Amino acid sequence: MTPTPAWLYYFFAIAMLAVAAYGLVLLAVSVAIRRSAGWDVDIAHVFMGVSMAGMFVTGWAFGPSAIWELIFTVLLIWFLVQSVQSVITFGIHLTHYLIHAAMSFAMLLMYVFPAGASSGAMSMSMASSSSARIDPGLSLLLAFVFFASAIFTLASPVKGVSHHGRHSRAYAMSGPAGGTVGTPNGPAPASAAGGALGLISAPWLEDASHVVMCVGMGFMLILMI
Amino acid sequence: MSVTEVRAGDAPAPVIDARGVTSSSVEQPRDLQRTFQLVLATVWLLDAVLQLQPFMFTRGSSGFSGMLNNLAAGNPGWVAHSITWNASNVYHNPVVSNTVFALVQFLIGFGIVWKRSLKAALALSVVWSLGVWWFGEGAGNIFHGAATPFGGGPGAVLIYALLAVLLWPSAGSDTPFVAARSVGMTAAKVIWAVVWGLLAILAVVGSGRSPQALHDLVAAYTGQPGWLAHIDRATASMFLHHGATAAILLAVVCVIVAIGVYLPPQFTKVTLVLGIVTFVFIWVATENFGGILAGGATDPNSGPPFIILALIYWPLTLARKAATSWPSNSTAQSNEALVR
Numbered sequence: 001m002t003p004t005p006a007w008l009y010y011f012f013a014i015a016m017l018a019v020a021a022y023g024l025v026l027l028a029v030s031v032a033i034r035r036s037a038g039w040d041v042d043i044a045h046v047f048m049g050v051s052m053a054g055m056f057v058t059g060w061a062f063g064p065s066a067i068w069e070l071i072f073t074v075l076l077i078w079f080l081v082q083s084v085q086s087v088i089t090f091g092i093h094l095t096h097y098l099i100h101a102a103m104s105f106a107m108l109l110m111y112v113f114p115a116g117a118s119s120g121a122m123s124m125s126m127a128s129s130s131s132a133r134i135d136p137g138l139s140l141l142l143a144f145v146f147f148a149s150a151i152f153t154l155a156s157p158v159k160g161v162s163h164h165g166r167h168s169r170a171y172a173m174s175g176p177a178g179g180t181v182g183t184p185n186g187p188a189p190a191s192a193a194g195g196a197l198g199l200i201s202a203p204w205l206e207d208a209s210h211v212v213m214c215v216g217m218g219f220m221l222i223l224m225i
Numbered sequence: 226m227s228v229t230e231v232r233a234g235d236a237p238a239p240v241i242d243a244r245g246v247t248s249s250s251v252e253q254p255r256d257l258q259r260t261f262q263l264v265l266a267t268v269w270l271l272d273a274v275l276q277l278q279p280f281m282f283t284r285g286s287s288g289f290s291g292m293l294n295n296l297a298a299g300n301p302g303w304v305a306h307s308i309t310w311n312a313s314n315v316y317h318n319p320v321v322s323n324t325v326f327a328l329v330q331f332l333i334g335f336g337i338v339w340k341r342s343l344k345a346a347l348a349l350s351v352v353w354s355l356g357v358w359w360f361g362e363g364a365g366n367i368f369h370g371a372a373t374p375f376g377g378g379p380g381a382v383l384i385y386a387l388l389a390v391l392l393w394p395s396a397g398s399d400t401p402f403v404a405a406r407s408v409g410m411t412a413a414k415v416i417w418a419v420v421w422g423l424l425a426i427l428a429v430v431g432s433g434r435s436p437q438a439l440h441d442l443v444a445a446y447t448g449q450p451g452w453l454a455h456i457d458r459a460t461a462s463m464f465l466h467h468g469a470t471a472a473i474l475l476a477v478v479c480v481i482v483a484i485g486v487y488l489p490p491q492f493t494k495v496t497l498v499l500g501i502v503t504f505v506f507i508w509v510a511t512e513n514f515g516g517i518l519a520g521g522a523t524d525p526n527s528g529p530p531f532i533i534l535a536l537i538y539w540p541l542t543l544a545r546k547a548a549t550s551w552p553s554n555s556t557a558q559s560n561e562a563l564v565r
Binding site for chain 2: 004005028036094107135136137140143147148151154155215218219222223225
């Protein structure tokens, strides 16, 4: 059952599906132009968007909970490994992989502890063997981290960081306020491709999808308290 | 490492080495005033999302209008009347009114993000905060002597308004702390002393020093997670037996923190840490994170805003002063030097 006002949950569900669809398009663009950066975030957004839509609107959920738990466990491990590799390569810094690891972790928690969602809009199909609920303090902490990520991503003078981090070539190419920077050898990032592909994979649009996902996921975590 | 090209602009440009690796983030100093503006925006975004909780759209005693109506109790007639009038409006249009309330807070949060709308968003936040303080917090219970800082007095949202003023965008200058950038050092210090002096007074007037009232304040919380309920029981018991002492101790701490900004920087830091620790304790043990963890809150109460307030008074080192003035001088100049 979707609580009132229903339009609010449909709104968030559609926004989540839009993020998932955009992630799919970005994946296709990455294949088309042989871009190697950011595809892992796109894949994560596809899964997160589809599953979050099912949480906001009961009828839109599908698939057994165990499969979703497996998917988000794999994503969590992937982003954690990428975080460690980034620190090893570039030294101690706040890598963008960490926020995606946190989001994967949050998704995993939502499936493992669905009991707290009784007051929210969680899908009945998510019910698992566990009746325990996620600790409200952890929910609040994760929600606050996601809101902070949304705000600081929007305010960043350099766009695309949420997808590519601060050390990738694609991030450098976007430049501050869309400025351009010379590039060393290697395939050109999509943002430099121009035309429709350039528009689709514009760094600010990638950031926007991250912001929408952060706000949607934060809202769901608040509902789970 | 060979630098290929750098673009100078209103923000530091990335620098790419031969591996195609950028390093601008490492070299870019952080504008502290901007950082705290964004932290404030994050709190507004949290408030906006909390406003979207299902019960906020409902009528009845457990709905939003019921919450507002309950705030009228104990206030003078004319104050209570204005609060019940507002609650009545919300009662008759719960979905529309709550949607508007949430949208305003989204507008403030995201408005602070864009520099073009920053001033308008901060101005809106001041007006909105004062309105919420009156109609949504019952004027912080200040009119009936129950505005103890242990319970969030004199009203968390007043501090939001104060933060908007103290974080008003202003050109970088050689100020000793972030809050001094907008209103000047003398005014900022006076504001600090007045705020903490007021807290000291509120801690010991009215029911603020009543052991039973303080006990009831904490004991009233229900639906908290187990670990927080355990802390509540300990706090409630402490208040019941030593409530008056706790109130006087809080007042003394507030006075020390109030005069702290007039002391040498090393002592100022100690008093600021004392203020932060005090409000971390209050936020956890007596405000219960604003009641958010019980699923029935619209904001995190006064803990976070007071902690942000203390941090913008933190004495800056010479290096940090240079950083807070970005992008007005040093970084832009160094970027231009790189381009040349």
